Amino acid sequence: MEYVYAALILNESGEEINEENLTDVLDAAGVDVEESRVKALVAALEDVDIEEAVEQAAAVPAGGASAAPAGGDDEGADEAEEEEAAEEEEEDDEDEDAGGEGLGELFG
Structure with a gap:
């Protein structure tokens, strides 16, 4: 989870989400960094609009149930x-x- 939080911090601060920046944030937080996890997260987030993903996640009701159709x-x-x-x-x-x-x- 720390890896995702680090990516969110980078996104919020306007920094590029890359291996070096992600590793720096994790190091600063005192996390034992696994390079394979850093690479996997950077690759997974490559084509993701984080702002849009956060908005969609916030729109899902508690418990993960989908909202009733309009x-x-x-x-x-x-x-x-x-x-x-x-x-x-x-x-x-x-x-x-x-x-x-x-x-x-x-x-x-």
């Missing part, structure tokens, strides 16, 4: 959310039930 059926979305919440609640109940079984067996 003009979508709000009622259908509400039903889907309710179903998902009910499934999560069932899973939680199952986890709680299963958790006590093993303890009873341990203590006879």
Whole structure:
């Protein structure tokens, strides 16, 4: 993660994201730099518009769920959310039930 943060710092400061600059930022932060990771990140970011990527990431709701399509059926979305919440609640109940079984067996 430090490597990505270093790239974001370089982008924010207007510096070029290259191996030398990335290594300098990581060194300054006290990170043990792995040259292969630096090279891989620089290559991966070569054709990426970081500003656009950050904006897109900020637009995704918490939990990574995608937003409802524009003009979508709000009622259908509400039903889907309710179903998902009910499934999560069932899973939680199952986890709680299963958790006590093993303890009873341990203590006879």
